[in-house]
Amino acid sequence: MNKQIAILAIVAAPLGAQTLSLREAVQTALQKNKALAASAAAAQAARTRVTQAGSNYLPKLNYSESFARSDNPVFVFGTLLTQRRFGMENFAIGPLNNPGAVNNYQSQVSLDQVLYDAGQIKNGVRSAELMHNLSGEESRRAEMDVLAGVVRSYYGALLAAESLKAATEALRSADADLRRADAVRAAGMSTDVDVLSIRVHLAAVKEQQIRRRADLDVARAALNDVLGLPLDTPHELTTPLRAAGLADLELGDYERRASENRPETRQSRLAANLARVQADAAKASFLPQIGVRDMMETDRRTFFTGAGTNWLAAVSLKWNLFNGFGDKARIAEARYGITRAEAETERADSAVRLGVRQAWAGLRAARERIEVANAAMAEAQESLRITQNRYEAGLANVTDLLRNETALLESKTRYLAALHDQRVAATMLELAAGTLSANSEVLN
Secondary structure, eight states: OHHHHHHHHHHHSOTTOEEEOHHHHHHHHHHHOHHHHHHHHHHHHHHHHHHHHHGGGSOEEEEEEEEEEEOOHHHHHHHHHHTTOOOGGGGSHHHHHSOOOEEEEEEEEEEEEEEEOTTHHHHHHHHHHHHHHHHHHHHHHHHHHHHHHHHHHHHHHHHHHHHHHHHHHHHHHHHHHHHHHHHHHHTTSSOHHHHHHHHHHHHHHHHHHHHHHHHHHHHHHHHHHHHTSOTTOOEEEOSOOOOOOOOOOOHHHHHHHHHHHOHHHHHHHHHHHHHHHHHHHHHHTTSOEEEEEEEEEEEESSSSSSEEEEEEEEEEEEOOOOOTTHHHHHHHHHHHHHHHHHHHHHHHHHHHHHHHHHHHHHHHHHHHHHHHHHHHHHHHHHHHHHHHHHHHTTSSOHHHHHHHHHHHHHHHHHHHHHHHHHHHHHHHHHHHHTOOOTTOGGGO
């Protein structure tokens, strides 16, 4: 039996595993997690839209090449003029009414520049910048979610490993109880009932060990998933499962941090600003727009010869006098958008404050549970020691022995769970406050 337990303990540690601390796990996730790669790509795409919007400040230069052939009198008359080939003979009535077909190769270079657009380009650039900032907050939110996921998965794997160790120790203790019961029976101080009862208990502990071994396999795969590694990558986790020593801050401090730093609250404020910019853009549609256009044109009989060159310079003004009330409807829509965004800002602020209170309460409860579970575990250990001695002396029955064995395993399980929950709750409080980062103290 001891040999079997030793083999199980060795198997609990993955073969060929590389050491991995919690901070190293965080750095691995930041480099390899696919969700972060996707959010980073989205942020870069948003940045390019700022450049796209700003490009409207610059002139637009275009080149075009076309070919046309026709015997349409107007086409022929105009083409001969632009090709600089019109002569006196072309005034004859016959050629004017029934001209022969002509070719025209036309090259154009045009330049268009907006001189005044009532702030439309400016609003477009500002909108793109706000969208880029929104995307940046989404990337920050994704990063914090990944960090929180790493902490949960890392300590989840540690908890599974420690729970497996506790089950293995319980199996070892039950095996010792079985030998103790055999000795007591051999001395004539008990019957086969004690031995059978302990064997039943031993089978139950083995069953727990099997379940916890399976839980450990799943926990390791979950950790690799959040790290962005193959699910069967072996690791030896080096950060211990113990209570985090954290500085005490008032609940109000965490709530203020959340209002200032949470991506959700920042995004809601950015969305409100975006709605205001869109309202300005809708109002600007009632104002005139002024632009200038310059163009150089060459018309040729063949692609290389017979060229006639001309140019054009024009200034245009466009003023929206009536557009079927569509512009007024867009302004009204923008105003409703502002009202909605402001309401969403207040709702987001309340939601993040509630999240802080939940995380705060979870952390305080976990701290208290650690103290209670630690004391209970020490008492269970001492009670089991006394009961084992009394059983050997014939002063305690097997029921007392098994009850204390079960109580010790349960108290160890509760203590480990409290440690796990305290570390995770500390991380969740940083996440709720919007201050969780790769340099946070909770990752020590």
